[in-house]
Amino acid sequence: MEPKFAKGGKLEKWNPVFESFSTLAFTPAEVTKKGAHIRDGVDLKRTMMTVIIALVPCLLFGIYNTGHWEMVAQYGNRDLPFWDHQWDKIWEGLKVVLPLVVVSYGVGLTIEFIFGIIKGHSLHEGFLVSGLLIPLIMPADVPLWMVGVATAFAVIIGKEIFGGTGMNILNVALTARAFLFFGYPTSMSGDKVWMNTLGDRLANGAENLDGFSGATALGDLATFMTDQATVAGQVITDKAAVMTAYTNNYSLMDSIIGNIPGSIGETSMIACLIGALVLIATGVGSFRIMASFFAGGYIMGILLNALGGNAYLDLPAHFHLAIGGFAFGAVFMATDPVTAAQTATGKIIYGLLGGMIAIMIRVLNPAYPEGVMLAILFMNVMAPIIDHYVVQANIKRRLKRLKTA
Amino acid sequence: MSEVAEKTKAPKEPLFSKKNRKLVTDPLTDNNPITIQVLGICSALAITVQVEQAFWMSVSVLFVLALGNVIISMLRNMIPSRIRIIVQLVVVASLVIIVDQLLAAFVPDVSEKLSVFVGLIITNCIIMGRFEAFAMGNKPGPSFMDALGNSFGYAWILLAVAFFRELLGSGTFWGIEIFGSSIPGSKWGLYTMGYENNNMMILPPMALIIVGIIIWIQRSRNKELIEDH
Numbered sequence: 001m002e003p004k005f006a007k008g009g010k011l012e013k014w015n016p017v018f019e020s021f022s023t024l025a026f027t028p029a030e031v032t033k034k035g036a037h038i039r040d041g042v043d044l045k046r047t048m049m050t051v052i053i054a055l056v057p058c059l060l061f062g063i064y065n066t067g068h069w070e071m072v073a074q075y076g077n078r079d080l081p082f083w084d085h086q087w088d089k090i091w092e093g094l095k096v097v098l099p100l101v102v103v104s105y106g107v108g109l110t111i112e113f114i115f116g117i118i119k120g121h122s123l124h125e126g127f128l129v130s131g132l133l134i135p136l137i138m139p140a141d142v143p144l145w146m147v148g149v150a151t152a153f154a155v156i157i158g159k160e161i162f163g164g165t166g167m168n169i170l171n172v173a174l175t176a177r178a179f180l181f182f183g184y185p186t187s188m189s190g191d192k193v194w195m196n197t198l199g200d201r202l203a204n205g206a207e208n209l210d211g212f213s214g215a216t217a218l219g220d221l222a223t224f225m226t227d228q229a230t231v232a233g234q235v236i237t238d239k240a241a242v243m244t245a246y247t248n249n250y251s252l253m254d255s256i257i258g259n260i261p262g263s264i265g266e267t268s269m270i271a272c273l274i275g276a277l278v279l280i281a282t283g284v285g286s287f288r289i290m291a292s293f294f295a296g297g298y299i300m301g302i303l304l305n306a307l308g309g310n311a312y313l314d315l316p317a318h319f320h321l322a323i324g325g326f327a328f329g330a331v332f333m334a335t336d337p338v339t340a341a342q343t344a345t346g347k348i349i350y351g352l353l354g355g356m357i358a359i360m361i362r363v364l365n366p367a368y369p370e371g372v373m374l375a376i377l378f379m380n381v382m383a384p385i386i387d388h389y390v391v392q393a394n395i396k397r398r399l400k401r402l403k404t405a
Numbered sequence: 406m407s408e409v410a411e412k413t414k415a416p417k418e419p420l421f422s423k424k425n426r427k428l429v430t431d432p433l434t435d436n437n438p439i440t441i442q443v444l445g446i447c448s449a450l451a452i453t454v455q456v457e458q459a460f461w462m463s464v465s466v467l468f469v470l471a472l473g474n475v476i477i478s479m480l481r482n483m484i485p486s487r488i489r490i491i492v493q494l495v496v497v498a499s500l501v502i503i504v505d506q507l508l509a510a511f512v513p514d515v516s517e518k519l520s521v522f523v524g525l526i527i528t529n530c531i532i533m534g535r536f537e538a539f540a541m542g543n544k545p546g547p548s549f550m551d552a553l554g555n556s557f558g559y560a561w562i563l564l565a566v567a568f569f570r571e572l573l574g575s576g577t578f579w580g581i582e583i584f585g586s587s588i589p590g591s592k593w594g595l596y597t598m599g600y601e602n603n604n605m606m607i608l609p610p611m612a613l614i615i616v617g618i619i620i621w622i623q624r625s626r627n628k629e630l631i632e633d634h
Contacts, residue, residue, distance in 0.1 A: 143599055157614060161621065183605035 001323065014071040044165075048128040050284045054275035055132055055265070055332065059097070061258060062265040066140045067093030069261050082259045090242040097264055100135035103144050107151040115160050117147065126165030126172070126338075131174035131205070133332060136265025137325065137373075142180070142187055150176040150183075170380050171339050174373050181373065189369060216262050217323045218369040221312055242311040255322035266328035269321070276331040285335040288347040293330035296355025297321055304363055310362055320359050329372035330360065339380040343390040345395075350386055428550040432558035435627060439562040444530040449563055450612040452522050456579050459567035461508065461515045463560035465523055469500045470532050471552040477540040478548035484541075493536045494527070498522045501526045532557055566615045574606030 067089030072080050108127045134151055158175035159168040181188045236242050254260050258268025267270070279285025301317025308314055320326065334340060334354050341350035354375050361371025368374065412619050421558050438444045448466075452458045477484075484492045505523045508516040516523070526532065535555055540548045571577055576584035576595075585594015624630045 143601075145599070146601075161617075179605060182608060183603040184601050184605060187601065 006200060017186065042285070044125045047127070047284055048125050050282050051129045051279065051332070052132055054285070055129075055279035055310060057271035057274040058136060058265040058268065058328065058332075059132070061268045061271040062136060063093035063097045064089055065093070065258060065262075065267055066096050067091065068259065069140065077262055092119055096140050097135060099144055100138055100142075100147055101132065103136040103147050104151050105131040107148045108155050109175055111160070115164065117387070119164075122166075126168075130154070130172040130176075131348055134176050137173060137177050137263050137328070138180075139188060139263055146184055146187060147176075150179045153179045161340045166338055168338060169384075170377055171333055171336050174333055174377050174380075177373055178377060183208065185295065190262070206233055216369070217246075217260055218253060218262075220246065221315065221323070222366050222369040246311070250323070252319060252322060253283045255319065260323075263325060266325035269327045272327035272331045279331065283300070285331065286337070286340065286347055288344065289351040290330050291336045292351030292360075293334050293355040294327075296352040296357075297326055297330075297359045298355075299352070300356040300359035304359070315363075320362070324357060324370045324374045325364070326355075329376055330355065331374050333372070334379070336380075341383040341386045341390075343387050346383070346386045346390040349390075350379050353382070413604050425550045427548055428547055429557070430469070430553035432551075432554040433561065434558075434623070435630065437558045437562065438531045438534070439559060439616065439624075440623055444534050445559055446613075446616070448522060448525065448529060449566060449616060450609045451525075452519060453563055453567040453612050454574065454607055455518075455520050455571050455577075456564060456567045458518055459513060459563040461512065461519060462522065463556065463563050465501075465504045465508065465519075466526060466529065466531070466559055467553075467556035468488065468504055469497060469526055470535060470556045471549060473497055473500050473532060474535055474540040474548040474552035477536045478543060478545040481541050481543075489537075489541065490533075494534060497527050497532055497536075531555055559587045562616065562619060565619065566612055569615055570606045570612060573603050574611075576602050 029310050059153045064086075068080070068082055070092040071085065071089055105127075108131045112127050131151075134147065134154070138147060154176035158170050159165065159174050162168050177188075235243055250260050255267075256269045258271065260267055274291055280287045280290070297320055298394065301315075301320045304313050305315075305317055330351075334351060341347050357378060358372040358375035361368050363375055365371070429451075432438055433442065439446065439449055445466075448462060452462045476496050477493060480492070480496075504526070506515070508519065508523060535551060539551045543551070568578070572583060573578075576582060582594070583597045584600060588594060591618060
C-alpha cells in the first residue's frame with residue numbers, strides 16, 4: 001500500500017494523510033543511520049497519547065456528570081442522588097458529549113489535513129490533544145455548529161497562521177473557548193447552558209422549580225460581590241447567611257468530587273489530579289507549572305481574604321482551587337509545552353502569575369465569572385517575555401561571576 | 406522624515422500617463438496604505454462595524470486627502486520646512502471641519518454615528534503620510550492621483566472589513582437584514598434554525614484579525630511582499 005503514496009506514486013498528494021495514520025498506528029521504521037542520537041520511542045505522537053490518557057478520567061467523569069445534570073433537568077429534582085441510575089446517566093451523558101467530541105475532531109482534523117496537503121508536510125499531531133480538550137471545556141448545552149466554528153477559528157487563526165503545531169503562541173483549545181465566550185456569550189455562560197435541554201425547556205414555558213437554577217457555583221459566587229447574593233436561584237441579602245447557603249448548596253467536597261454543574265470535563269478536581277499524576281509521572285506535564293499555578297491561586301485567595309468585605313472576598317482560599325476550571329486549567333491548559341514558559345524559573349513565575357490573575361479576574365470582575373481561561377491566555381502571551389528576562393538575568397549573573405573571578 | 410523635493414524641470418506629462426496611473430493602482434494592492442504600510446489602522450478598527458459608516462468614512466477620507474494633497478502640493482515651495490507639519494495640520498484640520506459640517510448637514514444620522522471619528526481623520530496617519538511623502542515633493546496633478554489611489558486603497562479594505570463584520574456580527578448589509586431577524590417573537594430566516602450573530606465580530610479585535618487575513622491572502626499571492634527576518 002505504501003508505494004502508492006510515496007513520491008511519484010499515484011496518490012502522492014495524499015501522502016500526509018497516509019503517513020499520519022500509519023505512524024499513529026505503528027512506530028515508524030525509519031532509524032537514524034549515523035552519528036550519536038538518543039534512540040527513544042517517545043515521539044510527539046506518543047507524548048500526545050499520554051496527555052489523552054491523562055484526560056480520560058476527566059472525560060469519563062464529565063460524561064457521567066453531564067448525564068446526571070441532564071436527568072436533574074428532566075425530572076426537575078435537584079436532590080437526585082448522584083450515584084443512582086448510573087446507566088441512564090452514562091447514556092444521557094454520552095448523547096451530549098460524543099457529538100461534541102466528533103465535531104471537534106472532525107472539523108479540526110479536516111483543517112489540519114487540508115493544511116498538510118497544501119504545505120506538503122505530514123499531519124501535525126498537536127490537534128490530537130486539542131480536539132479532546134475543546135469538548136471538555138464546553139458547557140453541555142452549546143450548539144454543535146458553534147463548536148465547529150470555534151474549532152475552525154482556533155486551528156486556523158490560533159495555530160496554522162503561526163506555522164502549525166509547535167509554533168502557536170496561544171493555547172488552541174482555549175482560543176476556541178475564548179472565541180465562543182466573546183462571540184456567543186449567551187450560549188457559553190449564564191444559568192441555562194450547563195444542562196442540556198434546560199434552556200429549551202424553559203423557553204417552552206416549563207415551570208422552573210423552586211430554588212432550582214442551572215447556575216454554576218461560580219455563577220452564584222459572582223453575585224456575592226453585590227448587595228443581593230443569589231444562591232441556587234434564591235436571593236439572600238444577609239451577608240452572614242450567604243456563606244452558609246452557599247456551602248449547603250456546593251460544599252467543598254462537592255467541588256472536589258465534581259458533582260456540580262459546569263463545563264463538561266472541568267468540574268471534578270479529583271479527575272484532574274489523577275490526570276496530573278499521569279502527566280507528572282511520565283514527565284509530559286511540568287510539575288513546576290502545576291504547583292506554582294495552584295500556589296498562585298492560593299496566595300491570591302489569601303490576599304483577597306485579607307482584604308475582606310463581602311461574601312466573595314471572604315470565601316476561604318482553598319475553595320477557589322476546587323471550584324470552576326481552576327484545576328483543569330492548571331493541569332491541562334497551563335502546562336501546554338508550546339505556549340508555556342520554557343525556562344525552569346520562568347515556569348514558576350508563569351504559573352504563579354497565571355494562578356493569581358485567574359483568581360483576581362474571577363473575584364474582582366463580575367462580568368467574567370471564571371478567570372482561568374483569560375489568565376492562561378494572557379500568560380501565554382507573556383511567556384516569551386518571561387523567558388527572555390530569565391535568560392538575560394542568567395547571562396548577567398554569569399558575566400558578573402566571570403569578571404570577579 | 407524630510408522629503409527632498411526634486412525641482413528639476415520635467416517635461417509636461419499628461420494626467421493619465423502610465424506613471425500617474427501607477428500612482429492610483431499601486432496603493433490598491435501592492436502598496437496598500439492599510440495592509441502593507443500599516444497606516445490608518447485605528448480607523449479601520451473603529452468604524453468598520455457597519456458598512457454604511459465605513460462607506461461615509463471612506464468618502465470623507467477621500468475628500469480630505471484629495472483636496473489636501475492638491476493644496477499642499479501647490480503650497481509646497483512656499484512652506485518653510487521647519488514649520489511644515491503645522492502648515493499641514495492647519496490644512497487637514499480645515500478640510501476635516503468642512504467634511505464634518507457637510508456630513509452633519511446632509512447625512513445627519515451617519516454623522517451622529519461617526520461622531521468623533523470624523524474629527525480624528527486629522528490624526529489619520531495616511532493623510533499626514535501622503536502629505537509628507539508625496540505632496541511635499543510632487544506637482545498637484547500626480548498628488549491628486551496619489552490621493553485617489555491611497556483613498557481607494559484605504560476604502561476597499563475598510564469596506565471589505567466592514568462587510569464581514571456587519572454580515573457576521575449583525576446579520577445585515579447596509580442595515581438590510583440578510584440572514585433574517587433575531588428579534589424574539591418575530592424570528593425568521595437562519596435564526597429559526599439556531600443561528601446566532603457572532604458578538605466578537607462587533608468587538609475591535611475581530612477587525613484586526615480580518616485585516617490580518619487580508620494581509621495573509623495578499624502575501625500568499627505576491628511573495629515579494631514577505632519581508633525576511
